[in-house]
Amino acid sequence: MPRPLQVALIGAKFMGRAHSNAWRQAGCFFDLPRPIALHTIAARDAQELEAFAAQWGWPNWTVRWKDIAEDTSIDLVDIGTPNHVHKEQALAMLEAGKHVACEKPLASTLAEARDMKDAAKRAKGKTFVWFNYRRCPAVALAHQLVAEGRLGSIYHVRAHYLQSWGGPKTPLSWRFDKKRAGSGAHGDLNAHIVDMTRFVTGEEITEVHGAVARTFIKERVRPGSTAKRPGKGKSTVDDAVLFLASLTNGATASFEATRLAAGHQNRNSIEINGSKGSLRFDFEDMNVLWFHDETESPRTAGWRRIMCTNVAGQHPYAENWWPDAHVLGYEHGFTNMAADIVRALSRKKPTVALPDFASAYETQRVLEAALISAKERCAIKMREVR
Numbered sequence: 001m002p003r004p005l006q007v008a009l010i011g012a013k014f015m016g017r018a019h020s021n022a023w024r025q026a027g028c029f030f031d032l033p034r035p036i037a038l039h040t041i042a043a044r045d046a047q048e049l050e051a052f053a054a055q056w057g058w059p060n061w062t063v064r065w066k067d068i069a070e071d072t073s074i075d076l077v078d079i080g081t082p083n084h085v086h087k088e089q090a091l092a093m094l095e096a097g098k099h100v101a102c103e104k105p106l107a108s109t110l111a112e113a114r115d116m117k118d119a120a121k122r123a124k125g126k127t128f129v130w131f132n133y134r135r136c137p138a139v140a141l142a143h144q145l146v147a148e149g150r151l152g153s154i155y156h157v158r159a160h161y162l163q164s165w166g167g168p169k170t171p172l173s174w175r176f177d178k179k180r181a182g183s184g185a186h187g188d189l190n191a192h193i194v195d196m197t198r199f200v201t202g203e204e205i206t207e208v209h210g211a212v213a214r215t216f217i218k219e220r221v222r223p224g225s226t227a228k229r230p231g232k233g234k235s236t237v238d239d240a241v242l243f244l245a246s247l248t249n250g251a252t253a254s255f256e257a258t259r260l261a262a263g264h265q266n267r268n269s270i271e272i273n274g275s276k277g278s279l280r281f282d283f284e285d286m287n288v289l290w291f292h293d294e295t296e297s298p299r300t301a302g303w304r305r306i307m308c309t310n311v312a313g314q315h316p317y318a319e320n321w322w323p324d325a326h327v328l329g330y331e332h333g334f335t336n337m338a339a340d341i342v343r344a345l346s347r348k349k350p351t352v353a354l355p356d357f358a359s360a361y362e363t364q365r366v367l368e369a370a371l372i373s374a375k376e377r378c379a380i381k382m383r384e385v386r
């Protein structure tokens with residue numbers, strides 16, 4: 001029996017739950033080259049942490065994340081903390097010789113992301129970034145169909161990620177603080193659809209032609225403020241960012257991210273038009289990929305609704321889960337990724353490519369180009385952004 005991969009996780013809230021679940025489930029649903037062992041969970045609040053560790057099965061917990069770097073029995077450190085701490089934690093773990101799986105966006109600034117990419121290049125350990133949507137079966141299938149040439153030459157990409165939770169009643173948190181988040185909807189949501197575009201098309205962004213960034217809600221209630229003791233603070237990030245770009249093959253691409261799209265709760269969506277056909281995906285109907293084959297007779301051609309959990313159809317990850325069309329959810333993307341990480345660490349091929357720090361740095365460069373473009377009101381060539 002190979003030695004288990006000992007995993008530690010920093011961050012015990014939203015992503016803490018998603019990642020704990022993934023590390024627990026991956027070995028149950030995938031035939032992995034080595035088992036996974038949950039070792040230590042770290043975060044800031046000791047009281048919450050103790051309960052979290054008990055609930056999710058972490059045998060050890062600590063409020064001193066640096067202890068993890070010193071523990072030689074830990075192989076991989078998973079970082080699910082706010083963006084401004086990714087760099088310090090990732091660098092400490094890479095220097096300690098550990099593998100690192102970090103949440104997106106890679107960092108709160110491009111300079112931090114560059115330091116992380118450079119540290120990863122020097123390090124012994126491997127790096128991974130949780131662009132989990134690559135591992136929805138429908139998105140992975142879209143990537144395969146494009147790679148097989150089923151869309152021909154790609155002309156247009158239209159990607160948008162619309163959420164609605166950021167209205168005026170939503171209180172301040174690190175997500176509205178530029179120093180901690182880096183940006184708002186942009187780093188949070190555009191990061192995902194830039195990665196998805198790069199992944200599905202296999203093309204890189206060459207230029208950002210123009211961008212608009214808006215902060216509609218400039219002040220927000222401080223958490224814990226009451227009618228008796230009201231308190232407001234400034235939101236220093238964007239609520240929405242839109243931009244136009246070109247891809248390496250000459251295709252046009254548009255990106256749009258907002259947290260103020262009432263009625264669109266998690267509409268992470270991509271549409272691709274090529275010379276031989278088109279694809280569209282919307283996470284709110286995440287098991288489905290829409291495909292139009294332009295080479296078919298116009299008499300019967302039309303949009304085909306593909307339920308992407310078909311075992312006989314060899315849809316990515318389908319065989320690891322349930323019978324056909326018994327559908328997957330949000331958490332499965334993370335579990336699929338945890339399984340692929342374990343495979344990659346044993347020199348086995350992941351189902352689809354895993355983004356590392358170098359790849360996430362490319363996505364961060366695109367985000368930076370859009371922010372510069374919005375500020376300077378001009379086009380930015382990607383080669384100008386380092």
Ligand SMILES: NC(=O)c1ccc[n+]([C@@H]2O[C@H](COP(=O)([O-])OP(=O)(O)OC[C@H]3O[C@@H](n4cnc5c(N)ncnc54)[C@H](O)[C@@H]3O)[C@@H](O)[C@H]2O)c1
Pocket residue numbers: 010011012013014015016042043044045065080081082083085103104105130131132188
């Ligand atoms: N892949 C995705 O779809 C996805 C979704 C949501 C969030 N994220 C990313 O995950 C990261 C975490 O987001 P979240 O929503 O889980 O945040 P959160 O606020 O829900 O949780 C943050 C956790 O980090 C801990 N923490 C904060 N500062 C720390 C420090 N200095 N040292 C140790 N622990 C610290 C907190 O105690 C908390 O447990 C962010 O980078 C975010 O962009 C990714």
